[in-house]
Amino acid sequence: MTAPLRAQSVPPTVPGQLVLKLRPGQSLAVLETALQTLGAGPLTQKFPHALPPSGERPGSVELREIYQFRTAADLNKARAVLLATGAVEYVEPLYIRQPQYQPNDPFADSTLTSLTASQYYLKQIKAYHAWDITRGDSSIVIGITDGGVRLTHVELAPQIKHNYADPINGIDDDRDGYVDNFTGWDLANNDNDPGYDISIVHGTLVAGVAAARVDNGQGIAGLGNQCRFLPLNIYPNTPTGTFAGIEAVVYAADHGCQVINMSWGGPGGYSQFEQDAMTYAAVNRDAVLVAAAGNTNADLDFYPASYQHVISVSGVDNTDTKASNATFSHRIDLTAPGISILTCYGYHLANGGGPADNDYTAVGGTSFAAPLVAGAAALVRRQFPNYNADQVAARLRQTTDNIDALPANAAWAGRLGTGRLNVLAALTRANLTEARVVSSAFAPARAAYAPGEIISLTAAVQNLLAPVAGLSVTLTSLSPYVTVTAASFAAGNLGTLGRADNAAAPFRLAVAASGIPLNTRATLRYRLTAAGGFQLDQYVDLILNPDYVVLDANDLRLTLTSRGNLGYDNIFGTVGAGLTYRGSGNLLSEGGLLLATTPTRVSDRLRSSRGQMRQSFFSLRQATRQQPGPRADQEARVAFQDSVPAAGAAARSVGVAVRQRAYAWATPGRRDFVVLEYSLKNLTADTLKPLYAGIFADWDLPTPDGAAHNAAAYDSLRALAYSYALGQLPPPATPAPGTYAGLRLLRGGPPAVYSIDGNAPAGSPVRLADGFSAAEKFRTLSSGTARAQRTAGLPNGSDVMQVLGTRLARLAPGDSATVAFAVLAASTLAQLQSSADAAAAAYATVLPTRTAQAVAGFSVYPNPTTGLLHVEISPDFGLREIRVHNALGQLVRRQPASGAAAAISLSGLAPGLYLLRVQGTSAVVSETVEVR
Template sequence: MRLSGTLFWRQAGFALCLLVLGLPLASWGQAPQKTVQAGRVVIKLAPAYVATAPSALPALQAALRHLAAEPLQRKFPHSTPPPTDLPGAVDLALVYEVRIPVNIPVEEACRQLQKTGVVEYAEPLYYYPPLLQTSDPLADSTRAGGQYHLKNIRAYRAWDVTQGDTAITIAIVDGGTRLTHEDLASQVQRNRRDLPDGLDNDQDGYVDNYTGWDFADNDNDPVREANSVHGILVAGCAAAATNNAKGIAGVGYRCRFLPLKIYSSTRTGSFGGYEAIVYAADHGCQIINLSWGAPGGFSRFEQDVIKYAAINHDAVIIAAAGNTGADLDFYPASYEHVVSVATLTPSDERSTNATFSRRVDLSAPGTQILTTFGNTDTDYIAVGGSSFAAPLVAGAAGLVRTRFPRYNAAQVAAQLRRTTDNIDALPGNAAYAGRIGSGRLNALRAVTEANQHSARIIGRTYSPARRSYAPGDTLRLTVQVQNLLQPLSNLAVTVTSLSPYVLVRQGSFAVGPLVTLEQRANSTAPFRLTVAAGTPLNTKAVLRYRLQDAATGYQEDQYETVLLNPDYVVLNAGNLALTLTSRGNIGYDGLGSDAGEGVSYRQGPPLLAEGGLLIATSATRVSDNVRNERRGADTDFWTLTRAQLRAQPLRADQEANSLFQDSLPSLTRGRTVGVRVRQHAYAWAAAPHHNYVILEYRLTNLTADTLKPLHVGLFMDWDLPGEASRNVVAWDGARRLQYLFDPAAPRLYTGVQHLAGGQPSAYAINNQAPASSPVYLANGFSSAEKFMTLSSGTQQAQLTTETDASQVTGAVLPPLAPADSALVAFAVLAAPTLTQLETAAAAAATRYQQVLPVRPVRSAGLMVYPNPTNRFAQLILPQVPATVEVFSVVGQLLSSQLVTAPQAQLDLRACPAGLYIVRVQTQNQHYSVRVEKQ
């Protein structure tokens, strides 16, 4: 069926459009960035608390009081419960929004809430910009009929088969609309159950939501915000009135659109993209278009919202892949259950500014797209960008849902992917094959080819389950496959590595026959993969799943990315698993980073929010890579040799090392220290050494001056399970051990012990201290505060009041001359009881002296005689005062005494026959010697 009306471009008002938009043409192509919204945090309660009101969770309430948060509100109070028989469905009733004062850092609030132990996640809420990019306005004069893209995607022929249906609604989650535009007015999906009368007639929680909703300003007016027509442009592409003898034609033909405004018209509003997605799903929108986004990290909250719409409510979600011109993940387009759409030119070649990646599903025209403008009721404009490629696919999805009403959302997406025209061979696309999706949208094929085949990998499980894998690792990969379209006779899945750094040892899965929507997994014979030796740092390896059925001729590829050889190591030989980065951070590569596997005990929950090495000589001369007072992190250390596990450890079950340094103070105006650090780590599997990891640092002075004083320590912000604000910090001076626990429910003890190098120091930090406190972590961690925690000795080593706490355990070293080196060592420990923690500390001290390098006794002037002995042993000391300690061979401290004379006597009469370790600690050195009692 052909259009009876004439397509045309009305130029009235075009000369004014660039002034109204207020943006120079060149600026529209810049890659957008998502930003954190101040004063807002979203949390999801752990599934165990599904039947528990937040008010009945003391740990959560304590954290909310500390943050001066407003009363907790359900993020989606009108969301529907998940079907019990629907795998992967999401329960949004567990999601709450936390409103906090805007002066409290959002990242700090997330950390406090995560520490309660009752939330699955605590995350910021982000603002995502729209993806707008104009093209040359004069280019329209060269295009017959104005809308070239309708020919390219075969829309005219598709409309001969189906014109969509007014019962199909496409949610335009964007910047609002113009309700009176000649090509949009008749296309708005109106809620006739809630006529505008000031009442919530349909009792859905929204008053007078007759023509949509404004989620940015929380009102019922979805009309566009000032100086923005983005939502109008997008709506025209997908759903402009067709065959009305006016303006343009929307791909969806008869399909309606629901305007959901997500950008604020007021100073008090906020971005409402994900709230609008839930509303669209709850209100029956079969298709949801998202022409906005940004590069950036994965958000579990955002993925939950996507799953709620796609799985719980069977909505097809279409999103713009972005205008970055780069190979990267772009969100929300890169989330699971989203059809990601990249941009093409009129010649079907990739637009130079189009994002490309293995996560792109298909491409569509996105340059010189003629659509509704919206400054008046009769204006149109040619625009470009993935914002306008995505709604073409959304309109086509409306046609497919009309033509195949029994298809679920996943099947509609599969039909769109499988009926594209392959364009990989075009000159502008050859270099991007596999990264611009399956091809260019073909609406005709999508609504006519009912015999398509498509299977999909819908689940993956790695064993061991890690965020990344190191050279030499062998892993097993179990996949869940589902057939989405026509029955398959003998499906086979083959996994191939597109990276030379992943070796596939077993990559075949004979799935066999599958009827429509049937699933099967290779649980009995998982794929086996090995990470190659010599894999470069932070390699992202791509795995290709090839799904084939020889009987039907079906073949389709799917891709996945695996992180290899990250810039950290995990020491997990014993009960304590500890991530150590190449630059001295512990747990993660900074607060809020997902680079790292944290610190955990017996594969339990994460125990540490942030940890790292601190080195200082004054309040202004501090080097570290931990948080600062500027809502960021210091980056003083840089890698010389990355952290790696030794293939053949010599002195422990696991050994790791790295080399890093800071800058010379002459290059940083005296802000840094000027040292090179050789970092070693040791871990053991057997008791009593399985509850600690030893960290050793050898510092070399790179400056021309003697470093004095020189302070070194570990900052550890613990997150113990349970009540975050109910911890205390204790100091055991005899063992030089500073540890933290919950006295009301002491399920786990964690801490740091000074093993060697200089005199110990320890400082306990109250994370909930008022702003007047010497250390106020709520607004960050300044250099002056870091120096204070390192240089205060042990006077502030304890916190007896229950609170949320951190610790800095360190040492003050003797003056370090130019080019000289000094060594300091610590043990990081965890145990379920204090007795076990003390046993681990004693074992760590003994093991360090026995096994790891120490100063030879022969050259130290230390003498112990007679040896062996049956009662007493005489000591001649090289320096006094000195602390003399006697340990059993399993590391138990038996005695400790302070000696002030150069000669002393050890009384071993009460000790049974056997071998003992005598350790002597002076101001500058430590020595150890074995003594046998007969």
């Protein structure tokens, strides 16, 4: 059964710090101007000593092109600016991953009456017999990436791996970029003391499980036995320190750790930067990566455990029942005991007043299941020295004791990995087989798939252990909303480390045409089978029926969400396809509907402050797309509303229901715009007077030297707010697609425009550097055009945004009003203006019962009329002619006109609705009129 998309929280991030990765062959010089516009500090190469990719290690990754920098700009702005240069592969925050620590009271459990009994798990995982096979070796090093370790603890001091190539002398003797890293390193605070911090004992606890001294006549025995560990602190204890778990993984891999333990992490927050680091450690450096799956008691993705090349470890108790707090999912590889694990403490104050070096405590959580697997991996590396990291992981998975059949685990069957760790079997069992899918590629490659889509899936498999015969891969949909039509391929016979794929005949998938719940996660199961009874299940997910649609009938490709946003459904730019034009990069960093009645009654889903997003609107009906539609080649429908202010309470919302329609055409002359129409209904008991409605657009138009060299302006003749890129290549170079973009008001009351400089200094009326407040949003909507800020970004260009809106004088309770806009893009201003006129004509002609435009001073009265109809318009419009069409589109009246006012008689026309079209020098405006 398919579960809905699981909510993923966003982990905390290091303030003001971002990372980027250059595309192959690109130079840092390309980024210079873009970084200046962001006010970014200097770029620091993240891993200058990283091992380059190697053709002998397929899938190895390049880390030397990753750079860290400081900026006050928010993530979505920095991402848009830097990606627009074309030189950057990704821009991401640095996530702060939390230790997975859930301590219980020391020795509270009645079974923990002696040191022998306290380590029940050693018997459970067959450690004693495993040590008869191998006790490891001091050359095998486990990297403990965690909080600082009590380096003087009697169980840990003898087990530390020291770097004798760099003794403590103030010199970087081994020239690895770290001075005096004799005893590990403190990555969080950038010093050579990875030692004990009384506020973070987690590292000491984890190190004891994996590597506590054996045969010293006291305390406990670490599973790694004779293997050593490298202490690497990842948590800050200084004002300038930052979380450094990912950096510690790379450090450990670069400094000879064959196994790396990560007893930390968090749900959600997938990061390609973090995945690159994991791939580097596992593939480039051949390290076995082990991570805690988390203490969530939920089915979710938990990072870093859920990354590729990482062994994800969940927890069980002493009866092999899933621990009550342990994460479960298809991404779990195996489990290990994680309840009442006795380990080193180093915390209790001794007689001298300092922390003790010989104390212990019992703790619980997947943090302490993971180092058991890390210790086992170290023993396997000693026993099978020719195995690579993937083969070590395969042996650990294929030698577990299956626990799915236990009645207590029935609810989690299939989501606890292959079973519970068995160290003896991992060291001794022969003729093991494990082939697995190592990559999955969907085509078309999308973040989510709409109902009715057809998808192909290419899978690559690799055999990791003993040669297999007759390997077959069968794909099954576990979702009722996906049908697999080409369901299997024969990989055949594969030797050890042999590979095969189905690129010549991919799997074929069909998404159901209807009935799919919103944002459904569909799970597909790979079942690998081979001669001799081998069977392995793996899983891959895809998202169906996303909470947005993409209009792509013409050259403008625009995402509409179910809650009023344009381009993306979040401020991180990760949910949606943005706005592109003729193959350009994304042109719209953030966009969406704004409603307001007062400076405190504002509704939107746009940025607010401190990287947060307002959540005024909630969906009434998800965005749907129809192709073709009744009025255009492609149409979309959305329904949402904000909350209704409670009687007598201070209102913060407007209280409006919105029905949004969007239209796109594929015909020549209509390929550069999308029309957005909003029907606004007053849900409150009071008249909204006035009601302001508009669109916010944070444009990011590409320039040769970065996307933040933009300017904004306003064309009053067309009620057209537009932005354009500065710094274009000189003639005769062809302007780039998307050099100009804008919004035109097509229907509503008097227009309002406000152009915003994203780098405006302190004290500016609207300054987005410190957030976008409700009062600032109201100002942008209510300033009209006469005194509003109509330009921004000149003379040198800046990061610009615009609000184009309109004022509805009153909206009575239960009444509705309609406003409409066109979203446009073009390569030149003349093309943009021509497209704006075409959008007005399209809206007027195709939708004859709707008003097509609002222009300053344009009014028609009386409406309804019994005869004479008066027309008033701005003198700048260049009035030339008035035409009247009936409901069939037939011309029934025509009259030349000039100046700022004219009148036309409709006497003699049959009662009904007519379309009045007013022709100007270079524009057409329309209005629906009723004859009685």
